[in-house]
Amino acid sequence: MSSFNLKVNGNKVSVTADDDTPLLWVLRDELNLVGTKYGCGIGQCGACTVHVDGVAMRSCSIPASRLTDSDITTIEGLASDKLSPVQEAWKELDVPQCGYCQAGQIMTATSFLKQNPSPDNEEIRSAMHGNLCRCASYNRIEKAVALAAKKMS
Incomplete structure (x- = not known):
């Protein structure tokens, strides 16, 4: 130790x-x-x-x-006194089902959007590809990433 x-x-x-x-x-x-x-x-x-x-x-x-x-x-450190744009989009579109993977999804999306603030749907799909969702909420996740990009612009 x-x-x-x-x-x-x-x-x-x-x-x-x-x-x-x-x-x-x-x-x-x-x-x-x-x-x-x-x-x-x-x-x-x-x-x-x-x-x-x-x-x-x-x-x-x-x-x-x-x-x-x-x-x-x-x-826990992603947002201080209010939700980040990605968290807002997740909430607005009611993305989670079981919610287990969602922290990882949000962290991946946030980092991706910092690198690519205006992605198209294929870029979003590619960036999020490595995050698995047991509930298969992929369509809502992709929509939330696109919404977050709009909120950030």
């Missing part, structure tokens, strides 16, 4: 974990930030997506100890 510092949602925090402990488990078990979900454990489903220096990354595949100089944002 080692102690190291992370910057999570704008706050510097000290954690103690094994050097190879994935960020997902540090967030959930050490920092009680449980909005980031465990899905597959191999970085393929997207449920554990967070932003590392503004880029969407799978937290189940990154050792937390390697992120001491990074800015980590979870779903």
